[in-house]
């Protein structure tokens with residue numbers, strides 16, 4: 001008599017485990033973030049993100065070759081400008097650092113799909129994602145600057161615009177701006193559900209974007225809320241987003257799952273800087289097995305419903321897959 005189920009039959013060996021595996025991490029799922037700084041001869045490791053570097057443009061060629069050889073399809077570009085002002089004008093300058101970087105990448109590595117992060121916080125002297133008046137971050141004024149930023153990134157050759165600023169109405173404004181300037185074909189990857197997270201700490205070191213006063217909680221979301229995430233995603237879908245991002249990833253797998261269940265757009269998980277740094281620190285101490293932990297985490301994003309994963313681990317993962325030390 002069959003009194004209990006023998007689940008172990010389908011776990012008996014490597015072959016059957018591979019055959020019934022439900023989720024996989026592929027190199028083509030991954031988007032690799034790169035940080036570009038002004039200046040020359042700079043390839044400098046970011047102290048809180050071992051293995052991640054600041055590059056000046058003249059040092060970027062080798063890195064691009066490596067990314068292409070590993071088979072990674074896409075990069076997202078973050079600029080670290082040398083000057084900042086109250087309205088973040090380097091963000092939308094024709095020869096701003098990101099615009100120069102996008103042109104350079106499209107010229108040197110045309111096979112890479114280039115995504116531009118559209119925000120102001122790296123470029124404003126107060127470090128907020130919009131202009132400030134009397135301590136208030138001004139939503140609608142920010143939109144005008146964000147549209148200029150997105151259009152200048154498209155003009156530089158960006159294949160996709162990824163606005164991360166969390167101002168209300170940014171998708172509608174940017175969509176209209178792109179459409180009116182000859183870029184109706186450029187998709188928008190909306191950071192639709194972005195929480196006010198302390199996991200961004202190392203990124204803010206890297207991008208020099210820590211707010212000089214206050215925090216981002218009047219525009220980024222409260223980590224305690226999921227219904228609010230549905231409202232954010234709904235408005236971005238209605239405004240014309242092409243893909244929806246959830247950020248951070250690790251502590252928000254339930255949100256990825258709910259976004260996937262409720263919307264038909266591709267879902268992107270941002271495996272943020274603090275998540276990367278925790279794993280790096282533990283593995284450099286010999287406390288965890290880096291490869292196994294990274295792959296377990298990434299397949300967790302896939303299982304939760306993400307189609308794409310933006311991750312600082314992308315190059316390592318692509319290498320492990322290529323070398324065969326991780327079997328897809």
Ligand code: PBG
Pocket residue numbers: 117119121129164165199200201202203204209216271272273274
């Ligand atoms: C810009 C932006 C941030 C990140 C990506 N784009 C920082 C922030 O919102 O403070 C964080 C990414 C990471 O931590 O890896 N708004």
